[in-house]
Amino acid sequence: MCGNPRNKENFDKTAIFVGVKLKLGKDDKKVEVTLGRILLRQPGIIGRDTCIVEVTSEHEEWKGKELVVKISWPAASRKSEAEFVIRAREKARSMPQGKRPDWALDHLPDVLLSQDFDYGTDSTQVNLVAFFATAIFAKEEKFEYEKRVCRVTVQERLYPLEELRTVQEYAQVFFDILQIHKWLYDHPGILHRDISPGNIMWRRTVDGHLRGVLNDFDLSAYRHDTGPSLRQRTGTLPYMAFELLIDDENGHPPKHLYRHDVESIFYVILLLCCRYMVVAKQDLDGRPILERTRVHSPFNSWYKLDRDDLKYKKCFFITKIDSFSPMANSGFTDFQSWINRIRQQFLLGFHAKNGHILRKDLGVMESFEDETLQTWVSYSAIVKTCSEFAGSALIVHNDQVKEGA
Known part of the structure; x- marks a missing residue:
């Protein structure tokens, strides 16, 4: 199925699941999928690293669709991804206003099935929960082991940024x-709370139009949730907002905005x-492709620093007028105006916030809209x-905007 594992030259780690069949769903509605190659395996603790695998299925409702299975081990207490996606897609179908009320469906993933699998009574997971419940820690501290489940999610296949064909598509x-x-x-x-390159994907509609997903x-998390979830630090370090890297006096990050x-x-x-x-080229069929090459950058350190050091680097970059000016590399130079303007908007927003804090210390009582830094980084x-790129207008889909952020 995947070669002789003893022969390293023949062993293909992406093919270890090829041909394996899974039966998912309830007893009266079982669906069988056949696993293919691993498309993505995120680095993490062994046994908990999220894995994306291509699959096929003869299920009548799924025929003709390109599918993947996502295997992950989230905390049992966390709301499932499927809940958020289903809620969003239902809302998109019921929108009453707009030029095309259900436009959002093109930009949301399509989760077809999601199933959680718990652990047996004598599993390592259950034994760890029991161990930590009775363990004695230094200074009488308590540590509660976070229970996890194995979650298998079947969804439509999406495509990564690196497979885009032009900078305009980016x-x-x-x-x-x-x-x-x-x-x-x-x-x-819904607040996404984990924006990173791997979570920005795309599809083509049946009529061939590109759609970012x-x-x-x-x-x-739900933005009106009053529980602790909005104050839990989430995200991928190089892409996290710098304020989320700062703890308050109680050791907690701020509310995610x-x-x-x-x-x-x-x-x-x-x-x-x-x-x-990037360099624009053509493939064997004459279609445009982008050849992408990593180059030296002052931002490379953002992927190596720990949280505290990264916090200071980002704070200086996003709040200080005299910090260095980032330059887009060859092929991406049309993004330079976006980079300059968005950074300036954050600079002005944080200066407005700092001025508000100083005036408050002097006893001047006034309101400040923190969600968008006094509208400097509002949606509008x-x-x-960003509605124009390289002299051309981009497509506006969202005409259902509410006031505020």
């Missing part, structure tokens, strides 16, 4: 992500354009910056 995908992120915030009330809602995700989208664009260069402000 721009449209990023603009789409800004739009669907705002729609999720406004209507189903915001994927992976594993760490999402709309603009924190916008800052993450900015970092995705920034780091792509400043750490890579960001869209004004």
Whole structure:
């Protein structure tokens, strides 16, 4: 099936699941899928690293669809990705206003099935829970082992950023992500909270149109949730908003806000354009392709620093006028105006916030809209910056915007 594992030259780690069949669903509605090659395996603790595998199925409702299975081990207490996606898709189908009320469906993943598998009574997981419940720790501290489940999710296959064919397509995908992120915030009330390159994907519609898709809602939360989830630090370090790296006096990160995700989208664009260069070429069929090469960049350190050091680096970059000016590399230079303007908007927003804090210390009582830094990084402000690329207007889908962020 995947060669002789003893022969390293023949052993293909992406093929270890090829041909394996899984039966999912309830007893009266079992669905069989056949696993193919591993498309993505995220680094993590062995036995907990998320794995994306291509699959096929003869299930009548899924015939003709390109599918993947996502195998993950989330905390049992966390709301499932499927819940957020299903809630969002139901909301998109019921929207009453707009030029095309259900436009958001094109920019959301399509989860077809999600099933959790618990552990047996004598499993390592259960034994660890029992061990930590009775263990004695230094200084009488308590440690509660976080119970996890094995979650298997079947969804439509999406495509990564590196498979886009032109820089213009990159721009449209990023603009789409800004739009669907705002729609999720406004209507189903969902904050994504884990924006990174791997979660910004794309599909083509049946009529061939490119659509950016915001994927992976594993760490999402409802923005009106009053529980602790919105104050749990989530995200991928190089792309996290710098404030989320700062703990308060009780050791907790701040509440996750709309603009924190916008800052993450900015970092995705920034780091792509400043750490890579692209050259436009053609494939064997004459279609355009982009050859992407990583180059030296002052931002490379963001992937090596620990949380505290990264916090200071990002704080200086995003709040100080005299910090260095980032330059987009060859092939991405049309993004330079986006990078400059969005960074300036954050600079002005944080200066407005610092001024508000100083006046408050002097006894001046006034309101401050922190969700968007007094509208400097509001949705409308960001869209004004990003609705045009290289002299051409990008496609606006979201005409269902609510006031505020």
